[in-house]
Amino acid sequence: MDDATDTLDPLAVAERWMDDGRTVAVATVVETWGSAPRPVGSHLVIDADGNFHGSVSGGCVEGAVITEAQDVIDSCEPRMLEFGVADETAWRVGLSCGGRIRVYLERLG
Amino acid sequence: MDPHCLRKLNAERRARRAVVSLTDLGDGRDRIVREADAVVGPLGEAITAAFRSGRSGVVEVEGRSYFLNVHLPPPRIVVIGAVHISQALAAMAKVAGFDLSIVDPRTAFATEERFAGVDLVADWPEDVLKQRPLDAYTALVAVTHDPKIDDFPIRTALEAGCFYVGALGSRKTHARRVERLLGAGMDAAAIERIRAPIGLDIGAASPAEIAVAILAEVIEAFRRRELNRGAA
Known part of the structure; x- marks a missing residue:
């Protein structure tokens, strides 16, 4: 990871935000079924002001994850989110590719 | 977390x-x-x-x-030789997502003008590889076909377990290389790992086409390596 890569790397961004004293949540794709836009292990990091970096889908469910992240930051309780076409939430936020993903969302620290 | x-x-x-x-x-x-x-x-x-x-x-x-x-560390390519092939390979490797460095002690070849924006070190591999050691997630591409420059990094790459070690040169050139490496006490099985003549056989003729053949062979070595390891 060189400096250029670092600026795009969600986990490096999370560490920088943490060092700046910002409260951070980390979302991680832990399981996928069917055609999912981002592979298992992909990260989206979110701060308490709703700034975010990285991705867990092709932009389809990030909005929902960012909203949930505020709850996780406040409560300090990690949670598992699931998105997919079979799910009513997913119909709203929409994984248009027809896949299904599970996203683990946790607070940093 | x-x-x-x-x-x-x-x-x-x-x-x-x-x-x-x-x-x-x-x-x-x-x-x-x-x-x-x-x-x-x-x-x-x-x-x-x-x-x-x-x-x-x-x-x-x-x-x-x-x-x-x-x-896993992102795969990278270390090229020995700031030659015409390396110029094309540097551009292609970037598109394919590999970090790439070029090492060549010949300052006439290793110029900023020929390699703008490329990580280029105009020094002997003996010195450079001490500072920047090779590892299992590195491909070594030796393209000077000068034994004084290529032989040391090839040996070092085999010892470091680089996932790919390729060397430019005809079958005759490579046969002489194998003799030298055996003479230097290298294990015959390790020497077998050298991909030579370098690059997949796609009939490549121009430097850019040879770069495509090399990059394809590097990708194949990296992807197949994972399957091999998974089956082990």
């Missing part, structure tokens, strides 16, 4: 060491496991398998659910 874990994870990734970030999905506790760290029992076996395959995922072990996120 524990802040110490994040710092450790990022430090290991910067140092190009393979790590698994392990999260207990039940209680949210996490830890960072390095390739060299021994973890006993079924969880240890799952971690070893994850390092081998490079695949992240959820595993169930003794009634608990864990997420294993595998972070």
Whole structure:
């Protein structure tokens, strides 16, 4: 990871935000079924002001994850989110590719 | 996620060491496991398998659910020789997602003008590779076909377990190279790992076409390596 890569790397961004004293949540794709836009292990990091970096889908469910992240930051309780076409939430936020993903969302620290 | 874990994870990734970030999905506790760290029992076996395959995922072990996120160093290419082929290869490797460095002690070849924006070191491989050691996630591409420059990095790459070691030169040139390496005490099985003549056989003629053949062979070596390791 060189400096250029670092600026795009969600986990490096999370560490920088943490060092700046910002409260951070980390979302991680832990399981996928069917055609999912981002592979298992992909990260989206979110701060308490709703700034975010990285991705867990092709932009389809990030909005929902960012909203949930505020709850996780406040409560300090990690949670598992699931998105997919079979799910009513997913119909709203929409994984248009027809896949299904599970996203683990946790607070940093 | 524990802040110490994040710092450790990022430090290991910067140092190009393979790590698994392990999260207990039940209680949210996490830890960072390095390739060299021994973890006993079924969880240890799952971690070893994850390092081998490079695949992240959820595993169930003794009634608990864990997420294993595998972070393997991004593959990179070290090219010995700032030649015409390397100019084309540098541009293509970037598109294909490889970090690439070029080493050539001949200052007439290794010029900023010929390699704008490329990580280029105009020094002997003997000195450069001491500062920037090769590893299992590095491909070595030796294209000077000058034994004074190529032989040392080829030997070093085989010893470091580089996932790809390729050397430019005809079959005759390579036969002489093999003789020299055997004479220097290298193991015949290790020498067999050298891909020569370099590049997939696609009838490449121009420097750019040879660069395509080399890059394709590097990609093949990297992707197949994972399958081989997974089956081992």
